[in-house]
Amino acid sequence: MKAVFLVKNTKTDQAFELRETAMPVLENGEVLIECEGFGLNYADVMARQGLYKGAPPIPCVLGYDVVGKVTQVADKEDEKWIGKRVVGLTRFGGYAEFAKTKVTAITEIPNEFTISEATAIATQYCTAYYSSQYVTNLHKGDKVLIHAAAGGVGTALTQIAKAKGCEVYGLTSSEAKFDYLKSNGVDFPINLSSSDYHEQFMKLTNGNKADVIFNSIGGESIKEDMRILSVSGRLVNYGAASISGKKPNLFTLLSLLRKTGKIKPLKLLGKSSGIIGVNMLSVGDVKPEVVSECMTQVVQLMKDNPSIKPISGGEFSVDEITKAHDLLASRKSTGKIGVRW
Numbered sequence: 182m183k184a185v186f187l188v189k190n191t192k193t194d195q196a197f198e199l200r201e202t203a204m205p206v207l208e209n210g211e212v213l214i215e216c217e218g219f220g221l222n223y224a225d226v227m228a229r230q231g232l233y234k235g236a237p238p239i240p241c242v243l244g245y246d247v248v249g250k251v252t253q254v255a256d257k258e259d260e261k262w263i264g265k266r267v268v269g270l271t272r273f274g275g276y277a278e279f280a281k282t283k284v285t286a287i288t289e290i291p292n293e294f295t296i297s298e299a300t301a302i303a304t305q306y307c308t309a310y311y312s313s314q315y316v317t318n319l320h321k322g323d324k325v326l327i328h329a330a331a332g333g334v335g336t337a338l339t340q341i342a343k344a345k346g347c348e349v350y351g352l353t354s355s356e357a358k359f360d361y362l363k364s365n366g367v368d369f370p371i372n373l374s375s376s377d378y379h380e381q382f383m384k385l386t387n388g389n390k391a392d393v394i395f396n397s398i399g400g401e402s403i404k405e406d407m408r409i410l411s412v413s414g415r416l417v418n419y420g421a422a423s424i425s426g427k428k429p430n431l432f433t434l435l436s437l438l439r440k441t442g443k444i445k446p447l448k449l450l451g452k453s454s455g456i457i458g459v460n461m462l463s464v465g466d467v468k469p470e471v472v473s474e475c476m477t478q479v480v481q482l483m484k485d486n487p488s489i490k491p492i493s494g495g496e497f498s499v500d501e502i503t504k505a506h507d508l509l510a511s512r513k514s515t516g517k518i519g520v521r522w
Contacts, residue, residue, distance in 0.1 A: 244275020
């Protein structure tokens with residue numbers, strides 16, 4: 182089979198190679214998927230840059246989500262899955278014509294879902310559901326601030342928050358994305374490049390602070406978020422995009438920690454507020470049943486609420502992998518980017 186290998190931590194035109202490789206070997210509880218395609222995630226960009234600690238040593242095959250048909254199962258009781266079109270959450274290995282994953286990490290999907298829409302369920306919408314419905318909850322009237330609101334997870338969080346009756350403030354680096362944000366349900370788009378988002382947010386809310394903040398940036402933005410987090414507020418941090426593009430070394434990580442600042446439990450206690458870290462790969466490793474539950478609930482949410490639906494950020498052929506990666510890394514994309522075989 183063919184697979185896209187990450188061979189070097191560098192610019193996209195030198196980072197990837199399409200190679201022949203052995204078929205995955207199934208272990209107990211796993212299924213084999215013949216892939217139509219796979220999705221891109223910002224963690225892929227971080228891995229390409231050498232900034233993702235959990236990535237396997239190169240050369241390796243990246244990829245956290247795939248869509249395709251189940252062709253083989255390890256256990257007889259799972260034979261009901263053979264022939265079904267599914268989306269699956271993979272622990273790397275997704276940039277391939279065939280990928281394996283745990284049977285608990287797949288869910289059946291309708292044929293009308295495109296590659297980008299389907300793979301968004303496994304990662305972006307699963308992350309959004311876990312962050313907003315599992316480890317915390319949203320309530321009608323909550324003021325919700327979302328970083329990178331035009332991205333895949335930001336798009337999903339916005340839709341879920343609006344379905345719950347929240348007031349959504351969406352951060353973006355470009356005013357050109359305002360129309361997209363508004364069409365997706367953001368009540369108040371905020372342009373990061375025009376002025377300090379802390380001041381813009383407080384002006385828009387007439388001095389009221391945020392009930393829930395979803396942060397995929399990390400670093401100094403965590404300190405800024407804490408300034409505008411309300412009493413009983415929750416800050417959910419699910420990424421560290423602020424170090425993207427920087428040299429992958431110890432100094433980069435130390436700088437990230439320094440800029441994040443110290444977390445003071447007593448201060449959180451006094452405000453009855455909290456900070457929650459989210460890493461769906463870790464959850465999948467230790468509690469795969471939680472990921473399975475989240476994916477199942479996401480599909481049900483989409484059935485019950487037509488406004489909750491993945492938005493495609495474009496689909497590329499596998500020989501355009503560099504173009505797809507460059508678009509995602511540029512932060513100019515909206516929605517989920519898919520790659521087809």
